Amino acid sequence: MNKKSFFILVIFISIFSFFSCQYIPFKNQKINDLEKYDGSYSISFICGEICMANAIIEIKDGKIDGEVKNIKQQSFLVIGYVEEKGNLQLQSISENSDESIEAYGMVRSDGTVTGSYSVENRKCNLYGFCFTKNKNEIVTQYDGLYQLELIRDGNKIENFKIRIQNGEFHTNIPTKTNELYKINGKISKNGNIILNTLFSNKDKGLTVVGSIQKDGSVKGNYYTNSGKKGAFSGNKLP
Structure with a gap:
């Protein structure tokens, strides 16, 4: 290899190395931005x-x-x-x-x-x-014990309690037929509450969507896979 060819090769490697070093941190930063959703x-x-x-x-x-x-x-x-x-x-x-x-x-x-x-x-x-521990923003302003009930056609179907801690809750709802809805849920920072059955009970198809008000009252709707839509309400206990 003559001196001219060697000089060109050195310049090429230097330019490639420079842009590679600049690109890698940028790429890693993108991955880090996505990890918060893991x-x-x-x-x-x-x-x-x-x-x-x-x-x-x-x-x-x-x-x-x-x-x-x-x-x-x-x-x-x-x-x-x-x-x-x-x-x-x-x-x-x-x-x-x-x-x-x-x-x-x-x-x-x-x-x-x-x-x-x-x-x-x-x-x-x-x-x-x-529903797994990750890098989510922790919401604590709605933490506490709540008494909740499911209502359909003006009749109370089920009532149960949940304890919200760090914006999350896990509990079982016993039904009149002695079944258990194993549920969990999360509260968003603006008070929206989402509750549904865990994966092992997904065939039951119970989903609750509502919100917690500033006075501690809870309102929303629930849905099942059999088309039984009803109301969802409750209050924060002292």
Whole structure:
């Protein structure tokens, strides 16, 4: 190799090394921005008065993998991604296009998820939350013991208590038929409450969406996979 060729090679390596060193931190920063969304999420798909499906998804470095189960007891894989600002896109993998779901939403810093999807030209909603320990913003202003009840057609169906700690809660709801709804939930920083069944009980399809007011009162609606929509209310106990 002559001196001219060697000199050109040295310049090329120097320029390549410079831009490589500049690019790597930028790339790592993007990964770090996505890591705050890492965790396991429980998602409910609500359309009209019915909880159409429940899903458990895993977010890792912005990539989404999981499983959704619909009211027909059919299970499908779910893939998708989350962007740096929390924008989320989900798509179920199904051979039948009539059963597939393509959803869009937002993952917030407190670990709650809201979004929408379409079924037969109807706009439907999705609600969810992260139920594993991750880098979520901790919400404590709604912590305490609450007495809650489910009401349908003016009749009280179930009543139970939840203890919210660090914006989260886990409990079992006994039914009149001696079944247990094993549920958990999360409170967003603006007081929105999302509650649904855990993955092991997803076939029961119970989802509650509401809000906690400044006076400690709780209001919202609940949905089941059998189309039994009702009211959800309660109060914070002293």
